Amino acid sequence: MSVTAALGFEAAGVAVGLKSSGNKDVAVVVNRGPLKVGAAVFTSNRAKANPIIWSQQAIQDGVVEAVVLNSGGANCFTGSFGFQTTHQTAEKAAELLGVSAGDVIVCSTGLIGTGDEVFRAKVLDGVAQGIARLSSDGGVAASEAIMTTDSKAKRSTVTRGGWTIGGMAKGAGMLAPGLATMLVVITTDAVLDAAGADAALRSATRVSFDRLDSDGCMSTNDQVTLLASGASGITPAADAFAEALAEVCLDLASQLQGDAEGASHDITIAVTNAASEDDAVEVGRSVARNNLFKAAIFGNDPNWGRVLAAIGTTDAAFDPYDVDVWMNGVRVCTAGGPDRPREDVDLTPRATHLVIDLKVGDAAATILTNDLTHDYVHENSAYSS
Amino acid sequence: MSVTAALGFEAAGVAVGLKSSGNKDVAVVVNRGPLKVGAAVFTSNRAKANPIIWSQQAIQDGVVEAVVLNSGGANCFTGSFGFQTTHQTAEKAAELLGVSAGDVIVCSTGLIGTGDEVFRAKVLDGVAQGIARLSSDGGVAASEAIMTTDSKAKRSTVTRGGWTIGGMAKGAGMLAPGLATMLVVITTDAVLDAAGADAALRSATRVSFDRLDSDGCMSTNDQVTLLASGASGITPAADAFAEALAEVCLDLASQLQGDAEGASHDITIAVTNAASEDDAVEVGRSVARNNLFKAAIFGNDPNWGRVLAAIGTTDAAFDPYDVDVWMNGVRVCTAGGPDRPREDVDLTPRATHLVIDLKVGDAAATILTNDLTHDYVHENSAYSS
Numbered sequence: 001m002s003v004t005a006a007l008g009f010e011a012a013g014v015a016v017g018l019k020s021s022g023n024k025d026v027a028v029v030v031n032r033g034p035l036k037v038g039a040a041v042f043t044s045n046r047a048k049a050n051p052i053i054w055s056q057q058a059i060q061d062g063v064v065e066a067v068v069l070n071s072g073g074a075n076c077f078t079g080s081f082g083f084q085t086t087h088q089t090a091e092k093a094a095e096l097l098g099v100s101a102g103d104v105i106v107c108s109t110g111l112i113g114t115g116d117e118v119f120r121a122k123v124l125d126g127v128a129q130g131i132a133r134l135s136s137d138g139g140v141a142a143s144e145a146i147m148t149t150d151s152k153a154k155r156s157t158v159t160r161g162g163w164t165i166g167g168m169a170k171g172a173g174m175l176a177p178g179l180a181t182m183l184v185v186i187t188t189d190a191v192l193d194a195a196g197a198d199a200a201l202r203s204a205t206r207v208s209f210d211r212l213d214s215d216g217c218m219s220t221n222d223q224v225t226l227l228a229s230g231a232s233g234i235t236p237a238a239d240a241f242a243e244a245l246a247e248v249c250l251d252l253a254s255q256l257q258g259d260a261e262g263a264s265h266d267i268t269i270a271v272t273n274a275a276s277e278d279d280a281v282e283v284g285r286s287v288a289r290n291n292l293f294k295a296a297i298f299g300n301d302p303n304w305g306r307v308l309a310a311i312g313t314t315d316a317a318f319d320p321y322d323v324d325v326w327m328n329g330v331r332v333c334t335a336g337g338p339d340r341p342r343e344d345v346d347l348t349p350r351a352t353h354l355v356i357d358l359k360v361g362d363a364a365a366t367i368l369t370n371d372l373t374h375d376y377v378h379e380n381s382a383y384s385s
Numbered sequence: 386m387s388v389t390a391a392l393g394f395e396a397a398g399v400a401v402g403l404k405s406s407g408n409k410d411v412a413v414v415v416n417r418g419p420l421k422v423g424a425a426v427f428t429s430n431r432a433k434a435n436p437i438i439w440s441q442q443a444i445q446d447g448v449v450e451a452v453v454l455n456s457g458g459a460n461c462f463t464g465s466f467g468f469q470t471t472h473q474t475a476e477k478a479a480e481l482l483g484v485s486a487g488d489v490i491v492c493s494t495g496l497i498g499t500g501d502e503v504f505r506a507k508v509l510d511g512v513a514q515g516i517a518r519l520s521s522d523g524g525v526a527a528s529e530a531i532m533t534t535d536s537k538a539k540r541s542t543v544t545r546g547g548w549t550i551g552g553m554a555k556g557a558g559m560l561a562p563g564l565a566t567m568l569v570v571i572t573t574d575a576v577l578d579a580a581g582a583d584a585a586l587r588s589a590t591r592v593s594f595d596r597l598d599s600d601g602c603m604s605t606n607d608q609v610t611l612l613a614s615g616a617s618g619i620t621p622a623a624d625a626f627a628e629a630l631a632e633v634c635l636d637l638a639s640q641l642q643g644d645a646e647g648a649s650h651d652i653t654i655a656v657t658n659a660a661s662e663d664d665a666v667e668v669g670r671s672v673a674r675n676n677l678f679k680a681a682i683f684g685n686d687p688n689w690g691r692v693l694a695a696i697g698t699t700d701a702a703f704d705p706y707d708v709d710v711w712m713n714g715v716r717v718c719t720a721g722g723p724d725r726p727r728e729d730v731d732l733t734p735r736a737t738h739l740v741i742d743l744k745v746g747d748a749a750a751t752i753l754t755n756d757l758t759h760d761y762v763h764e765n766s767a768y769s770s
Contacts, residue, residue: 305497
């Protein structure tokens with residue numbers, strides 16, 4: 001499963017001491033072909049980590065031979081030394097694999113500002129060890145090596161008529177769109193060209209990772225990479241591939257939501273009858289980023305007033321006094337006033353469903369978020385110490 | 386002090402059972418003249434409470450005779466019944482004072498969705514009791530009657546050559562610009578006309594309450610009202626009045642910051658050398674709304690990476706790799722890389738000073754915010770229960 005579920009891929013995960021826990025911290029994923037097609041999307045944060053700057057160049061030609069990923073240090077804001085570390089990482093992998101460094105994608109995750117000589121030496125050691133241990137069942141080890149504050153590894157696989165898509169993801173904090181904060185590698189043995197891979201990836205991430213907004217904080221290191229080996233020999237219809245890829249992305253996004261730092265509720269915000277999809281996304285996101293609403297859900301309090309206060313800050317088309325709000329199946333607010341009593345709403349399950357009916361059009365969008373808890377504050381006030 | 390520091394004003398604060406604690410919950414402020422000049426600014430939230438909808442009309446002619454304020458219920462999203470409650474509140478005060486209802490401003494604060502028959506009866510009772518107890522030293526009682534989760538009343542007074550400005554404010558959560566979440570009444574015995582009062586109030590709130598962003602959550606009930614009696618007989622220079630008014634507003638904003646729900650740090654974010662004041666405000670606000678940064682400050686962790694990750698999400702002009710960040714006097718990041726060691730930064734004091742030097746221009750702005758703490762989550766997960 002994971003990135004080695006599809007034919008044509010090998011992977012490894014090794015421990016080289018980047019994590020003080022001694023757990024695996026460097027992953028390598030290699031495409032053995034016959035095709036070496038790659039596509040990637042990156043964080044829209046202007047403060048980009050060195051691996052992002054590198055990989056944005058490397059992906060330009062649509063050819064990717066391998067992806068090297070490390071946890072235990074973001075290599076972001078580490079100066080030109082840090083960029084050279086990323087460059088050397090790609091060169092080392094390229095040399096050992098007999099490919100071009102420009103076809104090696106690099107991803108890092110961990111604390112911003114981490115990337116000194118010790119970090120560099122360990123990452124390069126990890127590249128060598130990882131490549132020495134590559135195997136066609138290394139997907140699980142690779143998915144474990146990219147974990148940071150994740151409590152479990154995230155993997156997903158979908159198989160259609162003769163071809164497979166498999167992926168791994170990490171991410172538990174700094175989860176916000178453009179992308180969610182995370183590293184993701186997805187592999188497929190379907191036959192794709194670079195343009196098709198790019199289009200399918202952008203289409204799938206737009207309605208999955210980009211709709212996950214756990215804590216409103218956008219990372220500097222986000223990257224989703226898709227590799228296609230063509231080893232199945234089958235060329236799927238573009239629609240069928242895009243749909244299957246979206247399924248894998250949504251499954252991984254849902255796993256990220258379910259493992260978000262300190263969360264006690266997974267909140268699905270469905271915005272319906274909006275004038276446009278953009279409006280629906282804006283409304284859903286404003287609620288997903290409202291700390292008062294998120295704290296109320298933590299307290300099992302169906303405080304719909306905080307929902308309306310949040311959406312009132314948007315520019316979306318709607319009349320604040322003609323909105324319905326449903327929580328876990330109970331309409332608590334209709335037409336700008338109270339409806340069913342708060343006591344009717346059971347917010348004790350982890351899965352929380354909020355529906356906001358704007359009543360102005362027929363567009364819709366769903367945003368995934370989490371509640372704001374004591375554990376979130378605890379984990380994020382102690383992360384770097 | 387407070388709203389009765391200036392000549393020509395009377396006030397009262399009474400308890401009528403809107404708060405379960407039995408504390409004061411209705412305040413009345415009356416302008417005895419000779420001038421009856423008023424100006425007000427309101428929340429920019431599109432989801433506006435009934436008192437906001439009423440008061441936005443009442444302020445149109447620049448004449449205000451009285452302000453009635455209640456805590457213990459926001460009268461927001463309470464339907465047409467709720468609007469009638471606000472209307473009746475103004476009419477009752479007008480009848481007892483012998484003035485026009487259209488010259489009575491109404492403000493409410495508390496839980497959204499609260500505003501039934503019992504609420505209406507208590508507020509109307511409060512109007513009668515408050516007007517019966519009006520006095521020229523009622524400012525303290527009035528400031529106590531508008532408290533919700535505030536731990537202390539907020540009052541401020543400035544006296545210049547023969548004229549005085551005094552104000553009261555409430556607000557401890559939902560503090561975000563446009564305006565901060567709060568009710569404020571400011572009185573002066575200076576001679577002002579309606580246009581001058583309006584201009585001075587907009588100028589002062591723009592650089593005070595609008596720069597306070599405690600938790601990113603914008604209220605439905607925010608209102609700042611300025612009343613001028615002219616009782617001093619002195620007409621100050623417009624600049625002098627605006628400066629004194631800004632001093633009162635900043636003092637009250639600072640008191641709101643210092644009493645923000647659950648906060649353990651008051652964070653001053655100074656953005657310097659920006660290309661424009663708007664850029665500086667956008668950068669400061671992006672940091673003020675970053676939960677990861679705010680949680681780090683709670684943990685006394687000088688995590689400057691989270692500062693850069695936050696400002697990277699803005700459209701402001703700057704190079705992320707040419708920014709300096711100072712925390713409590715220590716430059717922790719310069720030119721996109723680590724500078725002095727984290728250990729040099731002492732974040733144990735409540736007052737926390739962050740400086741972000743964008744190095745692209747000569748504009749600046751300061752945003753006030755708070756950290757994200759266990760107590761914030763606790764208070765806001767239990768507020769309505």
